[in-house]
Amino acid sequence: MGVRKDLKTAQKRPDLATRVKLRLTRDENGVVREAHAADLVPPAPGAGVPDIPYVNAAEAPDAVVIRRKEGGAWRPVTSAQFAREVTATAKGLIAAGLEPGGRVAVMSRTRYEWCVLDFAIWAAGGQSVPIYATSSPGQIEWIVRDSGARYVIAESAENVATVKEGCEEHPEPPRIWELDAGGLADIVGLGAGVADEEVTERRTALTGEDIATLCYTSGTTGRPKGCALTHANIFAGAGNSIELMLPVFKEVAGTEASTLLFLPLAHILGRTLQIACLYARIEVGHCPSIKPDELRPELQAFQPTFVVGVPYLFEKIHDTGRATAEKIGRGASFERADRIAVDYGEAHLAQFLGTGKGPSLKLKLAHGLYDLLVYRRIRKELGGKLSYAISGGSPLDRRLSLFFYAAGIVIYEGYGLTETCGGVTLSPPLEPRIGTVGQPIPGSAIRIADDGEVLIKGGTVFQSYWNNPAAGDAVLEDQWFSTGDLGALDDQGYLTITGRKKDIIVTSGGKNVSPAVLEDRLRSRPPVGQCIVVGDNRSFVSAVITLEPDAVQHWLSVRKRPKDTPLAEVVRDAEMIADVQRAVDYANEAVSRAESIRKFTLVPAEFTEENGMLTPSLKIKRHAIVAAYTDEIEALYGG
Numbered sequence: 001m002g003v004r005k006d007l008k009t010a011q012k013r014p015d016l017a018t019r020v021k022l023r024l025t026r027d028e029n030g031v032v033r034e035a036h037a038a039d040l041v042p043p044a045p046g047a048g049v050p051d052i053p054y055v056n057a058a059e060a061p062d063a064v065v066i067r068r069k070e071g072g073a074w075r076p077v078t079s080a081q082f083a084r085e086v087t088a089t090a091k092g093l094i095a096a097g098l099e100p101g102g103r104v105a106v107m108s109r110t111r112y113e114w115c116v117l118d119f120a121i122w123a124a125g126g127q128s129v130p131i132y133a134t135s136s137p138g139q140i141e142w143i144v145r146d147s148g149a150r151y152v153i154a155e156s157a158e159n160v161a162t163v164k165e166g167c168e169e170h171p172e173p174p175r176i177w178e179l180d181a182g183g184l185a186d187i188v189g190l191g192a193g194v195a196d197e198e199v200t201e202r203r204t205a206l207t208g209e210d211i212a213t214l215c216y217t218s219g220t221t222g223r224p225k226g227c228a229l230t231h232a233n234i235f236a237g238a239g240n241s242i243e244l245m246l247p248v249f250k251e252v253a254g255t256e257a258s259t260l261l262f263l264p265l266a267h268i269l270g271r272t273l274q275i276a277c278l279y280a281r282i283e284v285g286h287c288p289s290i291k292p293d294e295l296r297p298e299l300q301a302f303q304p305t306f307v308v309g310v311p312y313l314f315e316k317i318h319d320t321g322r323a324t325a326e327k328i329g330r331g332a333s334f335e336r337a338d339r340i341a342v343d344y345g346e347a348h349l350a351q352f353l354g355t356g357k358g359p360s361l362k363l364k365l366a367h368g369l370y371d372l373l374v375y376r377r378i379r380k381e382l383g384g385k386l387s388y389a390i391s392g393g394s395p396l397d398r399r400l401s402l403f404f405y406a407a408g409i410v411i412y413e414g415y416g417l418t419e420t421c422g423g424v425t426l427s428p429p430l431e432p433r434i435g436t437v438g439q440p441i442p443g444s445a446i447r448i449a450d451d452g453e454v455l456i457k458g459g460t461v462f463q464s465y466w467n468n469p470a471a472g473d474a475v476l477e478d479q480w481f482s483t484g485d486l487g488a489l490d491d492q493g494y495l496t497i498t499g500r501k502k503d504i505i506v507t508s509g510g511k512n513v514s515p516a517v518l519e520d521r522l523r524s525r526p527p528v529g530q531c532i533v534v535g536d537n538r539s540f541v542s543a544v545i546t547l548e549p550d551a552v553q554h555w556l557s558v559r560k561r562p563k564d565t566p567l568a569e570v571v572r573d574a575e576m577i578a579d580v581q582r583a584v585d586y587a588n589e590a591v592s593r594a595e596s597i598r599k600f601t602l603v604p605a606e607f608t609e610e611n612g613m614l615t616p617s618l619k620i621k622r623h624a625i626v627a628a629y630t631d632e633i634e635a636l637y638g639g
Helices: 002-010 049-059 079-095 112-123 137-147 157-167 183-193 196-205 231-253 268-280 292-302 311-327 331-352 361-381 398-406 469-475 515-523 549-558 574-588 622-628 630-636
Strands: 022-026 032-037 064-070 073-078 103-107 127-131 151-154 175-178 211-216 226-230 258-261 283-286 306-309 388-391 410-417 422-426 444-448 453-458 480-489 495-500 528-534 541-547 597-602
Touching: 032 480, 049 079, 049 112, 049 196, 049 231, 049 268, 064 079, 064 112, 064 268, 073 079, 079 112, 079 183, 079 196, 103 112, 103 137, 112 127, 112 183, 112 196, 112 268, 112 283, 127 137, 137 157, 137 211, 137 226, 151 157, 151 183, 157 175, 175 183, 211 231, 211 268, 226 231, 231 268, 231 422, 258 268, 258 292, 258 306, 268 283, 268 306, 268 422, 292 311, 292 361, 306 311, 311 331, 311 361, 311 388, 311 398, 311 515, 311 549, 331 361, 331 398, 361 398, 398 410, 422 444, 444 480, 469 480, 495 515, 515 528, 515 541, 515 574, 528 549, 528 622, 541 549, 541 574, 541 630, 574 597, 597 630, 622 630
Parallel strands: 064 283, 103 127, 103 151, 127 211, 151 175, 258 283, 306 388, 388 410, 541 597
Antiparallel strands: 022 032, 032 444, 064 073, 211 226, 410 422, 444 453, 453 480, 480 495, 528 541
16 A cells, blocks of 8 residues: 555655656657657766676675575675675686687576676676576577577576587587586686686776677577677666666655566566666565466565566466455455456546546545455565566556556556667656556657557667677668567657567458457456467457466366366366356457457467477467467368
C-alpha cells in the first residue's frame, strides 16, 4: 500500500517528474512521429564502465554493493572487496595470455562469479562473449568460432562437456575453466606474479569506443549475429536509466534500493541492470533461476525493493495466488479480489494522472478488505518489501498490471533489444501509463516509420554486427536502427508496441492481424501455457495452445481427478476445452471479429527452450512450432 502513498507524495515534487526534457515531432496530421529525450548523464571520461568497481572502492570502500549467497545465507560484499576480486581475476586472465582486445566467453547462469568475470575481463582490456547456459554444442561452436574467443569459462561439468563437444574440431580449441570446480580460484592463482599496475594500465587505456562485449542475438531463425556493443553504449544505457529512476525512488519512497537479479546474464538486459546497480551502489543479489517455485524462496529471503522481470513471472505469481485460494476453498474470494483490484487500480491511477475522481468510498472499503485477505499475501510472496518492478520482453496484460498496482506494486514497462543494450524506453517513475512501454530513456529517440516500424537512435545503439557489416548496414540508416517491431507514439511520447513486422498474418480476405496482441492476452489467463496464433493466407485465425503444467495439476486437484492423468487425455477433456475457450474469448476482446481466434487446438506438450521452440529469452520460435504442428494446424482448416 505504501507505493500509492509514494505516488501521492510525488505529486508535491513536480521537479522530479520533469527532469527529462522530451521533444516531440508531429506530421502534417498532428500525429506524433518522433520523440527525443535529452541526456541526463554525460559521456564518461575514458571507457566508464570498467572503472565502476574502482570508483566505488575509492569513494565508498565500505559500502555494500552486492550480497552473495553462501551457505544458505546472504553475505555482504563491499566495494573494496569486489574491486580486489576483480583485480585478482583480471591478473589471472592476463597471466593466462589474454591480450588487450582479446575475447573471453562466459557460459553460466546468473551468479556472483559472472559479475566478477565481466568486470575482470574489461579490467584486463578484454571483451566478454556471453553464452546461454542452455546453448547446444552447435550454437557454442558458432559463437566461439565467430567471436574468436580463446577462453571459455563455463559453470558446470555439463557445460564444459558441451563446450568441448562443440569445439572439438576447432584448429585451436579454447582453454576452459569450470566455475563449479573452483575455476575462478584457479584463474586468480595464475595471476600471483602479475602487478596491479598492469591491470590499471590496461583498464585506463580503454575508451568508450572500444568494444566491451559481443552479445549474440538468441534469434528465432538462422544463425545468431554478434552485436558489437561498446563501453559507451553500455554506459549510456545504464547511466541514464538509473539516473532517471533512482532519485525518484530514493527521494519519494525514502528507502534504500536493492534488487535480486534473476534474468540471464547472457542477455544484455540483465547485465545492463547489474552495471547500473553497481554504478549507483544499489545492493544486488543473484539467483540462477526464473522458475517461480525456485525464485519465490529467494525473493522472500533477499527482500528486494524492486525487481526486473518478464511478464511470465508476474503471470505465474498471480496464477499461484489464484490456485492457492482455490485449494482452500476461497476461489470466488480471489476472483472478487481480482475484479476489485482492477477497478481500484483504474480509478486510483486516473486520479493520480488527473483524469478521474479516484476510487469511491465503497471501492476503497472493498480494497481495504481484500488487502488484508489477498493483496498482502502477494506482497509477502515477493519478499514483503517490493514496491516497484520493471517488466520487459513482451507486453504485460493491462488487467495484470492493475492487479499488482492495487496490491501495492507498481510495474513499469520497458522496451529494448540486444542492439540497443537492452532497455531504450521506460515508463517515467512518476507518470506511469499502463499499456505502453514508456517514453525514450534519456539520450534516446524513437521514430515511427511510414509503415509503422519503430526506429531507434541514441547512445545505446550498436554500430555493427561482428564479422557481418552487411547485416548491420541493412538495419542502420543515418544512425537510426530498424527494430522490425511495429508501434505508435501517443501525444505524450509514450510508445505502444503492436507486433513484429515479419509476424503479421495476412488472411486470405486481406485482413492484417498482429498475433502478439492475441498471444500476450492468451498467455495471461490460466490454464494456458504457451501459444501461437496462425492464419497466414487462411480464411480465419486459429491458435495452437499448450497448457501450463502447474495449472493442469491444480485443475485436476480441484476436480478430484488422479494427478497422473495423461496430458493427452486432459487436452481432450470437454471441461478443459471450455476453460481454454474462456481464455480465448478474453483474448478476442482486444480485436475485431475478423482478427479473432475462431478455432484452436490443445497439444499435449510444452514449448520450451530445450525442444527448440523458445529462445533463451522465452520468445516463441514460430517457424519451429509451425513445422512441428503442421498436421494439427491443417486439421483446424479441414486439411
